Each structure stands twice: as C-alpha cells, then as structure tokens.
Amino acid sequence: MITGYNTDVRHGNRIFHVQTEDKGLANPRIETLIYVGGEILDSYRSSYEDLLASPPLSEGVVQSRMDEQHRAVIRDIKNGKYDLTPPDLLEQQAFNDRPLDQAILEFLQQEGDVDTLELVLDQALKPVFGSPFRLRVKARLCHSQGPVAGAEVSVKLVSSLKKATSLVSGRTDAEGLFAGEVQLPPSQPGQCAIVVSCTSEQGFDEVKAAVVA
Structure with a gap:
C-alpha cells in the first residue's frame, strides 16, 4: 500500500x-x-x-x-464545482442572516483587501487513535505576520457517523500562541479527522488532519 x-x-x-x-x-x-x-x-x-x-x-x-x-x-x-452559491449572488447573500460588520469582513476577505487571520502549526498533525499528542499553534495575520492575541482556539474530533466531540479549547497568548495536550479515544466509527479552528475579530481559519487507527 x-x-x-x-x-x-x-x-x-x-x-x-x-x-x-x-x-x-x-x-x-x-x-x-x-x-x-x-x-x-x-x-x-x-x-x-x-x-x-x-x-x-x-x-x-x-x-x-x-x-x-x-x-x-x-x-x-x-474551479467551483462544489460552490454553494452562484457568483452573481455572493454579494447579495453576504448581507443575509448575519451581523453587518461580519458580512462586510467576510466580503473583504474574499476580495483580499484585509489582513486576515491564519492558523499556523509548528509541526504537521499526525493524530492516532488511543494516543495523546501535544498541539502548538500560532494565530497571526496573513500579510503583516503580526500575532493575534486572545483568539479562540478549538480542537474537535469529527466523524462521518457521529456528532463532533470537543477535545480542548482556549485562547492564544500575547504572542498569538496556544499549546495543549489532546487525548484521542481508542477508536471512533466512520471516517474521522481532527479539526483545529481559530476565531477572532480578524477572521477565522482551521486546519484538519485525518485520524489513523
């Protein structure tokens, strides 16, 4: 194989x-x-x-x-095969069912006109069922590379067959860093992955890695 x-x-x-x-x-x-x-x-x-x-x-x-x-x-x-919305409706729907400031930020992010948040790992995720691993990530701005302090970090175990499970969460420090230990269960049904997400006023980003047995 x-x-x-x-x-x-x-x-x-x-x-x-x-x-x-x-x-x-x-x-x-x-x-x-x-x-x-x-x-x-x-x-x-x-x-x-x-x-x-x-x-x-x-x-x-x-x-x-x-x-x-x-x-x-x-x-x-x-090329847009899995786009949910036709391009000519993106701007119109950007202002539906969301706060105005959030809608404006997301629209500008798509246009590339703002310095948005990005999540960076110090090493590639290689999660294995039944094994703990240390997680260390940094939240920073994608263009200026400045740290994003106080960003909310969440680590979840997601599966194609059951509801997502929260594993660890917290906020980044003054340097934009977050570290924690993640303990995975012995097994989980379906296709599984670890999702690390980060949210702040500067935007949202996430990284994902499949879990192996």
Whole structure:
C-alpha cells in the first residue's frame, strides 16, 4: 500500500480536505474523499487492476495515478464545482442572516483587501487513535505576520457517523500562541479527522488532519 495524500484547499469561505489513498493489491483502487466540516462531501474511485495484468507492479505508476487523481479533484474544487452559491449572488447573500460588520469582513476577505487571520502549526498533525499528542499553534495575520492575541482556539474530533466531540479549547497568548495536550479515544466509527479552528475579530481559519487507527 502506497502512502497517500492529504491536502487542505481553501475556496471561497470554505476549507475542503482532500484525502487520496491506495486501497492495496487486495482491492486495487485509488480512493479520493472530499471533506467539509468533518463530513464527506463527495468521493472518487478509480481502479488500477489493469496494471496487475503485467507484473511486476510499478509503485511509481500507481503513485502517478494517485497524484493525477488528487490534483484533478483539487482543480475541480478551485474551479467551483462544489460552490454553494452562484457568483452573481455572493454579494447579495453576504448581507443575509448575519451581523453587518461580519458580512462586510467576510466580503473583504474574499476580495483580499484585509489582513486576515491564519492558523499556523509548528509541526504537521499526525493524530492516532488511543494516543495523546501535544498541539502548538500560532494565530497571526496573513500579510503583516503580526500575532493575534486572545483568539479562540478549538480542537474537535469529527466523524462521518457521529456528532463532533470537543477535545480542548482556549485562547492564544500575547504572542498569538496556544499549546495543549489532546487525548484521542481508542477508536471512533466512520471516517474521522481532527479539526483545529481559530476565531477572532480578524477572521477565522482551521486546519484538519485525518485520524489513523
């Protein structure tokens, strides 16, 4: 089985998590799952059974197909395949059912005219069921790189089959830093991921990583 790909793709005001993996020789399939908010939005599956007809199987060829499929899904997302709202209605709906100042901020964020919050990890998330891990993140402004103090940080375990579970939460210090220890349960049904989100007056950002058994 070949190591897969995990990519977070920001498009509009949503973050898509794209996960591509090889299912192995017993089930020669390449599977790509698209998550939004911890739930599976769509999936793609392709077979490489044709490669088994001419052994030995080249891992490089399988890896190339995985890469191509992963990139194709990311292109679909960036091209608007999963957009919820037609472009000509975005501005109109930006001012529906939300406070005016929030609507204005989100609209400016989409236009790239404000220095918005971004969440940065000191190391990649590699959560494993039944194992604790230390989390250290920094909230900063994406253009000026200045720290964002007092931002609310939340870490949740999300699943495709059950309600999300809060694991740890808190606020960033004067340097924009937040650290904590996360304890994962021994197991959880469905496709699971850790979602680290950060909220402040400067905006919202989140990062996500699939949990492995």
